[in-house]
Amino acid sequence: PYHDDQSLQVALQYGEDAGVDHILLNGDTCDFFAVSRWLKDPEERNLSQELQMTRQLLGHIRQRFPEARIVYKIGNHEDRWENYMYTKAPELVGTNNFEMSSLLDFNKFGITEVKSKQLIKAGKYLTIIHGHEKFGGSSVNPARGLYNQMKVCSIMGHHHQ
Numbered sequence: 001p002y003h004d005d006q007s008l009q010v011a012l013q014y015g016e017d018a019g020v021d022h023i024l025l026n027g028d029t030c031d032f033f034a035v036s037r038w039l040k041d042p043e044e045r046n047l048s049q050e051l052q053m054t055r056q057l058l059g060h061i062r063q064r065f066p067e068a069r070i071v072y073k074i075g076n077h078e079d080r081w082e083n084y085m086y087t088k089a090p091e092l093v094g095t096n097n098f099e100m101s102s103l104l105d106f107n108k109f110g111i112t113e114v115k116s117k118q119l120i121k122a123g124k125y126l127t128i129i130h131g132h133e134k135f136g137g138s139s140v141n142p143a144r145g146l147y148n149q150m151k152v153c154s155i156m157g158h159h160h161q
Contacts, residue, residue: 021069037080116132
C-alpha cells in the first residue's frame, strides 16, 4: 500500500520492452506495517488488505511475465511477520498456513523464495543483498559502506537515504 503506481508501471513496462526472463523482488515488497514494532495508527492499512494487495501484485507480475523466473527475497519488513509470530503466537511458527510462502501464494504464482539474510549471487561476481543482512556502514555514502563490508561487487536494496 506504500508503493508508487507510476514507478511500478514504468519498471514493469521496461521489463516487458527488454524481454526480461528473471525478476528479483529484493525485499520489503510487503511492508507488514500492522505487525511492526513501530507505533501504528489503527486507521492505517490493515494486514489483510496489505497481504491481498501484495498477492495481487505478484499475480499481476506473473501475468505480465508468464515465463519469467520470479524470486522473492525476504527483507526486514517481511521479517516483521516472523518476529511478530515468535512474540505473539510462537506455537504457530513453522505451520504451513503461517509461512510467508503460504501467506503470499508463492506456489500459485511460481515464485522462488529466498529467506532473510541469505545472499544472492547473480553470475559469478555480483552479490545481491537486501541490506539488513550486513549493512551498518556509512550513511553518508552507502555504496562505499557496502563495499567496505562486502569487499566484492554488490547491489543492495533497503537503504533509505
